Amino acid sequence: MVLYPFVPLTFAFIIAQVLHVxxxxxxxxxxxxxxxxxxxxxxxxxxxxxxxxxxxxxxxxxxxxxxxxxxxxxxxxxxxxxxxxxxxxxxxxxxxxxxxxxxxxxxxxxxxxxxxxxxxxxxxxxxxxxxxxxxxFTTGLLLLLLLAVLLLLYSLTILSLIVCIKTRGSTLFLQRRLRTSQIKNTSTRRVHFRAVVQELYKKKNLRSGRGTSINEASSENKFESLQCRAERESIYQNLNKTG
Known part of the structure; x- marks a missing residue:
């Protein structure tokens, strides 16, 4: 009779153990x-x-x-x-x-x-x-691409300036050389022209000198022949008188 109240508790504990998950x-x-x-x-x-x-x-x-x-x-x-x-x-x-x-x-x-x-x-x-x-394209990629384009344009500009400066310098140098060569050629031509003129002048003087001497010799010969004739005529006249 004393253990009777504990029977339901024991049964409940067993059921709880079975249903526990x-x-x-x-x-x-x-x-x-x-x-x-x-x-x-x-x-x-x-x-x-x-x-x-x-x-x-x-x-x-x-x-x-x-x-x-x-x-x-x-x-x-x-x-x-x-x-x-x-x-x-x-x-x-x-x-x-x-x-x-x-x-x-x-x-x-x-x-x-x-x-x-x-x-x-x-x-x-x-x-x-x-x-x-x-x-x-992300923002960073766009900025990088823009920077590359600007750098390329800057490089092309610098290269163009260098080429222009070198081309202009070489052009000026060639022009100076051409002017110098032209001046030299002109002076050389002038010297040659002067030499030719002097040579022609000398030749002309020689020719004129030769002509003058020939004329003088012929005049002297004519004068001598006239003197001879005059002397001969005077001699013939004297002979005729004496005869």
């Missing part, structure tokens, strides 16, 4: 937003932390789901190794295109023993929104 708590952390460019790749990290688990350290398996504008499905990372690749705890998506825009969820599945109540339990992350952008 060992549950593990897992926290999944992933970034909220990531940007990618067309034809490039993006890596989505997924970190899972076991907060509490009475059955020890369970084995974690990561699965990925994507929610797009018109559809949602689990990613087949084994069937599409070129497109999707698991790198440690990250999901790598290659060859990005506009069709890859969406929200990617990381799900952690507990792979415990067959009899464990935790087996197959999943914990989801908050999701990562992936936005794929077309390739465009």
């Amino acid at each position: 060992e549950v593990c708590q897992v926290a999944v952390d992933q970034p909220k937003l990531l940007f990618g460019k067309v034809h490039q790749s993006v890596s989505i990290p997924c970190h899972a932390t076991v907060l509490s688990c009475t059955s020890g350290s369970p084995t974690l398996k990561r699965l990925w789901y994507v929610f797009k504008k018109d559809s949602h499905f689990q990613l087949d990372t084994d069937g599409q190794p070129l497109k999707y690749r698991l790198e440690d705890y990250h999901l790598s998506v290659s060859s990005l295109s506009a069709d890859d825009n969406g929200v990617y969820y990381c799900a952690v599945t507990l792979n415990d023993t067959l009899n464990s109540p935790n087996r197959g339990m999943q914990a989801f992350g908050s999701g990562t929104t992936v936005t794929v952008k077309e390739r465009s």
Whole structure:
């Protein structure tokens, strides 16, 4: 009779032990937003932390789901190794295109023993929104390109100035040489002309001198012949008188 009140308590304790479920708590952390460019790749990290688990350290398996504008499905990372690749705890998506825009969820599945109540339990992350952008020039790239163009223009300007200065200098040098050669040629011609004139003048003087001497000789001969005639006539006259 004394033990009767303790029977319901004992039965309740046994039922509580049977219905007790060992549950593990897992926290999944992933970034909220990531940007990618067309034809490039993006890596989505997924970190899972076991907060509490009475059955020890369970084995974690990561699965990925994507929610797009018109559809949602689990990613087949084994069937599409070129497109999707698991790198440690990250999901790598290659060859990005506009069709890859969406929200990617990381799900952690507990792979415990067959009899464990935790087996197959999943914990989801908050999701990562992936936005794929077309390739465009960034501000830094535009500034770099503008700087390169300005540097090229500056180099071309300096080179043009150097070429102009050298060309002008060489032109002036050639002009000076031409003037000097022209002056020399002119002076040489003048000297030659003077020499020719002097030579002609000398020849003319010689000719005129020779003509004068010939005339003088002929006049002297004429004078002598006249004197001879006069003397002969005087002699004949004297002979006639005496005869």
